[in-house]
Amino acid sequence: EQVHECRDNGYLLSSRKIGSGTFSKVYLAYATHERLQHSPKLASDLRGKHHAMVAIKIISTAEAPVEFSQKFLPCEIASLNATYKHLNVVQLYETYQNNQRSYLVLELAARGDLLEHINAVSEHPGRPGLEEEARRLFWQLVSAVAHCHSSGIVHRDLKCENILLDDQGLLKLTDFGFANRSGLRNSLLSTFCGSVAYTAPEILMSKKHNGEQADLWSLGIILYAMVTGKRPFKERRPHHMLHLTRRGPTSGQALGGYSCEPLPTECQDLIRGLLELRPRARLDVQQVAAHCWMLPAAHAL
Known part of the structure; x- marks a missing residue:
């Protein structure tokens, strides 16, 4: 039929x-x-x-x-x-x-999702060029999110499973089922959407929130996963997840209480700027695009 x-x-x-x-x-x-x-x-x-x-x-x-x-x-x-x-x-x-x-x-994006890609890459942790590849893909993701926000759309369910790759290696943001119009630039949303592991703490606290700022937190979780092969917070229960996020990024190479392979200082700084508990202190999408860790990708375009 x-x-x-x-x-x-x-x-x-x-x-x-x-x-x-x-x-x-x-x-x-x-x-x-x-x-x-x-x-x-x-x-x-x-x-x-x-x-x-x-x-x-x-x-x-x-x-x-x-x-x-x-x-x-x-x-x-x-x-x-x-x-x-x-x-x-x-x-x-x-x-x-x-x-x-x-x-x-x-549009067809036939190479699977970003989570599958990260899992495949994680099997070869010493492979040359992994950071450059993460930077290239993250630049494309930031470009997609910036375009959505400038079009008045907040995604509200940014996660690795909702990011696809096509046959040319281009990243494609998909699954806008929870998306919403951001309306006024500073309007606040109150609906819980998305997956707990990627959800901003202000949403877990059931606070009214800025959808664009919440999307930026999710970008921080995705970047962490891209460069370490794992999520910083693996908890699925909102209250436990909230406890972990409040611990925040710790010193050294341990972010959010989870140790990872040593990351370049610039990359750590970008992740910390995105995983900022206070939404207004979080980096905005233009600041992310202009961050020093991102610049090699910008020059490569």
Whole structure:
């Protein structure tokens, strides 16, 4: 049935599942020649990629709670439309739906997520160029988040599993299901979203918070994972996690109470600036991009 629905809309759905969520599955698909002729956005993007492959996210709206179908899914679609077009944000080409399912036709990023990449890299800790690779990817992530924030979107669920890599090694930020419009520059949010291990302490304390500042904390967790191969705080329970974050980065090479392989001083400084307990004292996205540890990546672009 899903195959026929995709075919009717100009896509050949394969049996290869490349992702899944609570109410969704993501499959590899191919845009037909006819579809490319009728969708300039899709055609222009795939022309540069030299293939006709896309990812189709199929959401079972009939099985999902009403809140999901009426709140989170529309937010995801609106956020993807608002952030079109950036090299490091997954592109939404189009959507279609019926009374059972919604379909999101997305840019394909076939090399898996950042967590898989980190785990693979961690198996070869002495490999040359690991720090440079982390810097290159983190620069792309910061660029994607800066673009989202400047477009009025806070992601609210930044984590390694929501960052994909494509066949060219480009980073693609995805999964905007918890995203929200930041609205006024200093407006505060009150909803808990995201994964505990990446969640800013002000959210764990159930405080009203600035979504952009909370995203920056999550960037610090991701950078730590990229350069050490592990998260600084492995706790899944919010109250225990809050206790760990309050201990804060300790001296030497131990950040957040967890020891790690010695990191360059500049990288430690950047992580500490992001994992700052006081949201207003946290580095903002422009300060991150201009940080001395980031500069070699900027010059390489």
